[in-house]
Amino acid sequence: MADVLKVLGQVKPASTTLTTLYTVPATGQTTTSSLVACNTHSGNSSIRVSVAVNGAADDLKQYIYYDHQLSAKESHVAVLGMTLNEGDVVRVYSDNGNVAFNLFGVETMRD
Numbered sequence: 309m310a311d312v313l314k315v316l317g318q319v320k321p322a323s324t325t326l327t328t329l330y331t332v333p334a335t336g337q338t339t340t341s342s343l344v345a346c347n348t349h350s351g352n353s354s355i356r357v358s359v360a361v362n363g364a365a366d367d368l369k370q371y372i373y374y375d376h377q378l379s380a381k382e383s384h385v386a387v388l389g390m391t392l393n394e395g396d397v398v399r400v401y402s403d404n405g406n407v408a409f410n411l412f413g414v415e416t417m418r419d
Contacts, residue, residue, distance in 0.1 A: 309416050309417065309418055309419060310416070310417050310419075311414050311415070311416050312414065312415045312416075312417070313413075313414050314412075314413070314414075314415065315410065315411070315412055316329075316330045316338065316340065316398075316411040316412060316413050316415070317329040317330035317398070317409070317410070317411045318408070318409070318410050318411075319400065319408075319409050320348075320405070320406075320407065320408045320409070321400060321401060321402060321405065321407075321409075322405050323402070323403065323404050323405035324401070324402075324403060324405075325401065325405075326356070326358075326366060326399050326400075326401045327399060327400055327401065328397055328398070328399055329398045329399060329400045329409050329411055330397070330398045330411050331363065331395070331396070331397045331398075332392045332393060332394050332395060332396045332397075332415075333394065333415070333417070334394050334395075335394060335417060335418045336394050336415050336416060336417050336418070337391070337392065337393055337394065337415075337416045337418075338391070338392045338396075338413055338414065338415050338416070339389065339390070339391050339392075339413055339414050339416070340388050340389065340390040340392070340398075340411060340412065340413035341387065341388075341389065341412050341413045341414070342385060342386060342387050342388065342411075342412050342413075343357065343385075343386045343388055343398075343409065343410070343411050343412075344383055344384070344385050344386075344409070344410045344411075344412075345357075345376075345378060345383065345384045345386075345400075345402075345407050345408070345409050346382075346383040346407065346408045346409075346410075347378040347379070347380060347381060347382050347383070347406060347407050348381070348406050348407065348408055349380060349381075349404065349406030349407075350380050350381065351380055351404070351406075352377060352378065352379055352380060353377075353378045353402050353403060353404050353406055353407050354375045354376065354377055354378070354402065354403040354404075355373060355375075355376050355378060355384070355400065355401065355402050355403075355407055355409075356371060356373055356374050356375060356376070356400065356401040356402075357371065357372050357373040357376075357386075357398070357399070357400050357401075357409075358370040358371045358372065358398070358399045358400075359372060359390065359392070359396060359397070359398055359399075360396065360397040360398075360399060361393075361396055362393075362395040362396060363395050363396070363397045366399070370399075372388075373386075375403075378407065390413075398411060
């Protein structure tokens with residue numbers, strides 16, 4: 309097994325659009341270290357973050373943040389340490405399209 313520390317995903321989704329930030333690759337496992345949401349706008353923003361096991365359809369039970377408020381020009385740093393298996397998907401959303409999301413962690417690929 310090989311571990312690779314990396315930026316797992318970066319995205320600035322369109323307004324009110326649930327968007328894939330990261331999908332665990334086939335034959336892989338991932339441990340996230342942190343998720344950063346940065347409001348790039350001069351007004352407030354609302355964010356959502358969900359984790360879909362094996363890419364399941366969107367469901368309220370998947371959310372780890374739901375309509376979390378970010379003030380103007382504010383960043384939210386979450387130290388999560390999530391463990392994810394192949395096919396799991398991290399999705400993000402903002403109410404106004406002005407939030408950049410970055411996910412950091414370690415991918416472990418099985419031989």
